[in-house]
Each structure stands twice: as structure tokens, then as C-alpha cells.
Amino acid sequence: MVQLHLSGGEPVVRKDLPELIRHAHSRDLYTNLITGGTLLNEEMLRQFRDCGLDHIQLSIQDTDRRTAELVAGIRSYDKKLEIAPLIKKLGLSLTINVVMHRMNIDHVPALITQAAELGAQRLELANTQYHAWAEKNRNALMPTRAQLDQAEAVVFEARPRYQGTMEIAYVKANYYSEHPKPCMGGWARSYMVITPTGEVLPCHAAHVIPGLHFDSVRDQSLTTIWAESKGLNAFRGESWMQEPCKSCPMKTIDFGGCRCQAFMLAGDAAVADPVCSLSPHHDIIQEAIAQAEQGDGRFIYRDSRNSERLSIRPLEPASR
Amino acid sequence: MGDPAADASAAWRPRLAPRARLRWDEVEKRYMLVFPEAALMLNETAPEILKLCDGEHTIEGIVDSLVQRFAGIERKTIEEDVTSFVARIRARGLLEG
Numbered sequence: 001m002v003q004l005h006l007s008g009g010e011p012v013v014r015k016d017l018p019e020l021i022r023h024a025h026s027r028d029l030y031t032n033l034i035t036g037g038t039l040l041n042e043e044m045l046r047q048f049r050d051c052g053l054d055h056i057q058l059s060i061q062d063t064d065r066r067t068a069e070l071v072a073g074i075r076s077y078d079k080k081l082e083i084a085p086l087i088k089k090l091g092l093s094l095t096i097n098v099v100m101h102r103m104n105i106d107h108v109p110a111l112i113t114q115a116a117e118l119g120a121q122r123l124e125l126a127n128t129q130y131h132a133w134a135e136k137n138r139n140a141l142m143p144t145r146a147q148l149d150q151a152e153a154v155v156f157e158a159r160p161r162y163q164g165t166m167e168i169a170y171v172k173a174n175y176y177s178e179h180p181k182p183c184m185g186g187w188a189r190s191y192m193v194i195t196p197t198g199e200v201l202p203c204h205a206a207h208v209i210p211g212l213h214f215d216s217v218r219d220q221s222l223t224t225i226w227a228e229s230k231g232l233n234a235f236r237g238e239s240w241m242q243e244p245c246k247s248c249p250m251k252t253i254d255f256g257g258c259r260c261q262a263f264m265l266a267g268d269a270a271v272a273d274p275v276c277s278l279s280p281h282h283d284i285i286q287e288a289i290a291q292a293e294q295g296d297g298r299f300i301y302r303d304s305r306n307s308e309r310l311s312i313r314p315l316e317p318a319s320r
Numbered sequence: 321m322g323d324p325a326a327d328a329s330a331a332w333r334p335r336l337a338p339r340a341r342l343r344w345d346e347v348e349k350r351y352m353l354v355f356p357e358a359a360l361m362l363n364e365t366a367p368e369i370l371k372l373c374d375g376e377h378t379i380e381g382i383v384d385s386l387v388q389r390f391a392g393i394e395r396k397t398i399e400e401d402v403t404s405f406v407a408r409i410r411a412r413g414l415l416e417g
Binding site for chain 1: 354412
């Protein structure tokens with residue numbers, strides 16, 4: 001094991017975070033904190049650094065305050081801009097993460113300039129992945145093809161200017177891709193997610209697929225789970241594949257795409273990701289793109305009332 | 321930092337950026353260079369170069385040190401290896417100085 005990402009929700013709410021960082025550091029794991037930054041202060045940052053934190057990924061919604069706070073649902077714009085220089089001051093290295101959608105994607109030039117000014121060594125511009133709440137808000141979030149082409153051109157133009165000082169990572173818009181993405185580098189090939197209750201998943205979203213059994217670090221060692229978990233083995237390798245994946249030369253590159261997306265859109269986690277042009281369900285993607293060009297849609301915020309109404313499965317087991 | 325696209329000059333004293341960490345991997349039995357969201361598996365000489373990227377050694381000094389360590393390999397070969405490796409790591413923003 002090489003890297004540990006302390007992610008969420010918001011990982012900073014955990015009282016034992018310093019202890020987790022200290023332990024990860026003692027085991028020589030490269031330790032990342034992925035945070036919204038709104039609950040951080042200088043004292044906490046200093047403590048995390050002294051415990052051995054290597055890196056912070058700070059999410060920023062937009063360079064435009066109004067849309068930033070519209071998407072966040074809270075007033076967080078100023079706080080994030082205050083926290084970034086503190087991270088730099090304490091000598092921690094910084095990635096600025098921006099999840100992109102139709103309202104902020106035209107601001108990529110300003111986002112790049114701002115990240116450089118804030119002292120980020122890395123900027124990650126990632127198009128929204130339409131899982132969970134993003135899926136419910138897809139019509140309000142999905143950019144048009146023209147917007148995406150423009151943003152990509154800006155990134156390609158900017159990269160050489162920042163080479164050696166700031167890396168600009170760009171995660172393509174999944175629905176518009178010709179081929180599906182190798183989700184998580186393939187199911188349970190390189191990554192695992194450990195939930196707050198101790199369950200070991202291949203990705204954050206895997207709970208959407210019914211009928212999978214995942215094991216807990218409370219019962220077994222991580223090594224045993226990694227090798228033997230039924231849930232992790234369910235879509236590992238290629239034996240689960242059907243056509244068009246089974247005989248596809250791309251199968252060792254994209255691994256059939258995203259299992260969660262296949263289930264959410266096509267109702268079967270073992271079929272090709274509908275993003276793939278060879279998928280028999282590809283019309284679902286084309287329809288979503290056509291809707292995005294229309295550009296209508298209002299936000300559905302993540303709150304307890306909407307959660308109940310839409311009965312979105314929480315990450316914790318339902319019995320809790 | 322000078323022009324990052326320029327070749328590393330012999331007098332430059334590179335230092336590994338704080339966000340990058342050289343670590344020995346017990347599973348792979350190799351050194352790797354770890355940084356946000358990625359890791360590079362290293363060959364035999366690369367870790368020896370990186371250990372000398374401490375802000376003290378010049379590129380020339382690194383070459384000198386490796387020439388002594390790897391007797392039997394021509395200085396020119398080592399020089400080329402060091403220069404190209406350092407340039408690659410620098411382009412990824414993992415070297416300072």
C-alpha cells in the first residue's frame with residue numbers, strides 16, 4: 001500500500017484525524033487530506049502537518065462567488081480563499097480540486113490563474129461524475145459539448161506555461177467520451193475505499209449495486225479482504241464480462257467502464273458501461289447529452305428532506 | 321526557479337519538492353517516487369540520483385558521486401542518464417531549487 005486518502009464527506013469532522021495521520025505516516029503511507037476547508041483553521045493544519053500529513057486537496061467550487069455558493073449551498077467562498085494561503089504558509093503542498101459543471105466550466109482560465117496565485121502545485125479540474133446527488137442534478141450540471149471543447153483547449157494551452165510549477169490535471173467528461181473510463185483503474189485492481197463503518201469497497205459508489213457483499217476491517221484483516229472479499233472479486237478481472245466487452249480489445253484498458261454506472265443507467269452491473277459507443281444502452285447517454293444542450297434543470301440540494309423523498313442510499317448500512 | 325523547459329545546467333542544485341517522497345516498497349522490493357495521486361516505480365540508479373537531490377549537490381556533483389559508485393560505467397553515460405532523468409522529474413514539478 002502506497003497512498004492513503006482521507007476523504008469524505010468531510011474528513012475534518014473526525015476527532016481522531018491526527019491519530020489516523022500519525023499512524024499512516026508511521027507506516028510510510030503518502031497521506032492526503034481531501035477537504036472542503038470550511039472547518040479548518042491554522043492550529044488544526046499545524047497539528048496535521050506535525051503528525052506527518054503530506055498533502056492537502058482543497059475543493060473550490062468556482063472563481064465566481066455567486067455560483068460557487070449556489071453549488072455549495074453554503075457561504076464558503078471567502079473561507080476557502082483564506083485557508084489556501086495558510087496551507088502554503090505551513091509548508092504543506094496543495095492541490096486545488098474543482099468539480100466542473102455547466103456553470104463554472106467557462107471559468108477555467110480564471111480557475112487556473114487563481115490556483116497558481118494561491119500557491120497550488122497541482123490543479124485538478126474534474127468533470128462531474130453523475131453518481132448519487134450529481135445524477136439527480138444531471139440536467140442542471142451537465143455542460144454542452146461546445147463548453148467542454150473550449151475548456152479542454154484552455155487546459156492544453158495553459159499546461160506548457162505552468163510546466164514545472166503547477167501540474168494541471170484534467171478529468172474528461174465521462175458522458176462525452178468515446179470510450180468509457182477505466183473506473184478506479186478497474187474494479188478492485190488498484191484502489192479500495194474504507195467507509196467509516198469499516199466496510200471495504202472498490203469505490204465510493206459501489207453500494208448502489210444490490211446483492212454485493214462487502215467485508216469489514218472490524219472482522220478481517222485488510223490483506224485477507226483484498227484477496228478474498230466476494231464484493232471485491234465480483235467484477236475483478238474479465239470473467240464476469242459479457243459481449244460486447246468479452247471479445248473487445250479494449251477490455252484490458254477500460255475494464256468495461258464503470259460498474260456502478262452500468263447498473264444505474266442500464267439496470268445491470270455486468271453489462272458494458274453505456275458510455276461505450278458499442279453498448280446496446282448507449283442511447284441513454286445520447287439522450288442525456290441532448291437534454292444538456294437544452295439546458296434546463298433546477299438544483300435538488302442534499303438535505304434530509306430530499307434524501308428521504310428520493311431515498312438515496314446512504315453510505316452507512318441502512319440498519320444503522 | 322529558472323526556465324523549467326531548459327535543460328538542467330551542471331551548476332544547478334536540485335532539491336526534491338516537499339510533495340514528493342522517495343520510499344522503499346517492501347512488496348515490490350523497489351524504490352518508488354510517490355506524489356499526489358501517483359507513484360513512479362524506479363530503476364536501480366534513479367533512487368541514487370534522487371537521494372542526492374538535496375539542494376546541496378550540483379548536477380555535476382551528482383554525476384561525480386555516481387561515477388565513483390558505479391565503477392565501470394562511462395562518465396558520459398551517467399551524465400546523460402542524470403540529465404534526462406532530472407529533466408523528466410523537473411517537468412513534473414517534483415524538483416525545486
